[in-house]
Amino acid sequence: MTATPAAAPLLEARGLSFRRQDEPVFAPMDFQLHAGELALVEGDNGSGKTTLLRMLAGLLHVGEGELHWRGAPLQRDAISGEILFLGHQLGLKADFSPRENLRVAASLHGCRDGASPASVLARIGLAGYEDEPVRRLSAGQKKRAALARLLLLPGTLWLLDEPYANLDRGGIALVNGLLEAHVGNGGAALVTSHGAVTFHGGEPRHIRMHA
Amino acid sequence: MSTPGLATACAAMLRRDLALAWRRRGDIAMPVLYAVIVATLFPFALGPEDTLLQRIAGGVVLVTVLLAMLLALDAMFASDIEDGSLEQLVLSPQPLALLLGMKILAHWLATALPLIVIAPLLAAMLHLPAAVIPVLLLALLLATPLLSLLGAVLVALTAGTRRSGMLLALMLLPLCVPAVIFAAGAVAAAQQGLPWLAPIAWLAAALVLAVVLAPLACAAALRIALDA
Numbered sequence: 001m002t003a004t005p006a007a008a009p010l011l012e013a014r015g016l017s018f019r020r021q022d023e024p025v026f027a028p029m030d031f032q033l034h035a036g037e038l039a040l041v042e043g044d045n046g047s048g049k050t051t052l053l054r055m056l057a058g059l060l061h062v063g064e065g066e067l068h069w070r071g072a073p074l075q076r077d078a079i080s081g082e083i084l085f086l087g088h089q090l091g092l093k094a095d096f097s098p099r100e101n102l103r104v105a106a107s108l109h110g111c112r113d114g115a116s117p118a119s120v121l122a123r124i125g126l127a128g129y130e131d132e133p134v135r136r137l138s139a140g141q142k143k144r145a146a147l148a149r150l151l152l153l154p155g156t157l158w159l160l161d162e163p164y165a166n167l168d169r170g171g172i173a174l175v176n177g178l179l180e181a182h183v184g185n186g187g188a189a190l191v192t193s194h195g196a197v198t199f200h201g202g203e204p205r206h207i208r209m210h211a
Numbered sequence: 212m213s214t215p216g217l218a219t220a221c222a223a224m225l226r227r228d229l230a231l232a233w234r235r236r237g238d239i240a241m242p243v244l245y246a247v248i249v250a251t252l253f254p255f256a257l258g259p260e261d262t263l264l265q266r267i268a269g270g271v272v273l274v275t276v277l278l279a280m281l282l283a284l285d286a287m288f289a290s291d292i293e294d295g296s297l298e299q300l301v302l303s304p305q306p307l308a309l310l311l312g313m314k315i316l317a318h319w320l321a322t323a324l325p326l327i328v329i330a331p332l333l334a335a336m337l338h339l340p341a342a343v344i345p346v347l348l349l350a351l352l353l354a355t356p357l358l359s360l361l362g363a364v365l366v367a368l369t370a371g372t373r374r375s376g377m378l379l380a381l382m383l384l385p386l387c388v389p390a391v392i393f394a395a396g397a398v399a400a401a402q403q404g405l406p407w408l409a410p411i412a413w414l415a416a417a418l419v420l421a422v423v424l425a426p427l428a429c430a431a432a433l434r435i436a437l438d439a
Binding site for chain 2: 057058059060061080081083084085087088089090091092093094095096100103104105106107108109110
């Protein structure tokens, strides 16, 4: 790891599991994620990767087990805004341009110091498409527009569900670069992917999901 | 890097939804066209008798406007659920109930306000006396936001279910009835030269209650809809 783990992990799961209609979606799991760490969530289709991420984000209730944030039981109200979530649905309005989408997000979450929608879109490779309605962008460009949110908004923990889907080779390298920079700045990320991930910022932690 | 204030967030939310509504102007025009067509058909069906039309004009305009609002109601949160924007709103560090309140306000401005603007036209077409039209407008200004708020709660409650349109209509009917009774009561009283303030006051009281409670109920219902 690049950063030395602090005493209390940023996020800790103890005996975490989830049931849907009394069917366990995944077996109870324990893991820790420290600031400056990247974790890859691996598992087959239907093994509960998305469920886990939605649960950590606070969209799903915690079934059984406990979640701890910086050593204390996790309180959603206290950490709202610290977790950024990117799911299968990208959360972009198709009638808005990437710039307008980012502006709305920034007025709810706030901006990182020195980041602006224009600079972030240039970094993410959408220069020239800032004012094009999202509906007219390709699937990969939509993904990039959604990823731009990660660069613009302040957040400690990134929960990324299949961030590599639809991206070209350049886009995949871009996501890896974003993750490296985020982790290098003391952030943490949980990433699901069934593709091979080449991460240069040290060996990521692996969280294996079993149904 | 601090979280933006409530006012900034609310203003951004309102601007966002109004801009989205404006980009889909065709959808706004639909309820207005529907109301015009329904109100126009009444004289053809009942015959152009002044006295008959005059007697039913207030009720017809009220019911037409409220029905036209129902057309657009189930779209209130649909697109936000579909494209994942709602998840982002839930995860934002702003109170969800307030953001949803802004969404409801934007929805009312985009669908009900155009209907209220054309209501005097419809009323005049049905020979409603000009002196009663201000009371009709006042009743509409109170009844339509009430319907938007009650409707929003039901839309949020049925958000997780497939083909929720039917369920929504059935659930909304009993909730509409008091609004229609009080609004029509005020118009009828005004038409007969009786005091009409009491039903208007009831509508206003119900609206105040709904303004406070409906966004909270919406937020709770939508959290449950996502938690599945």
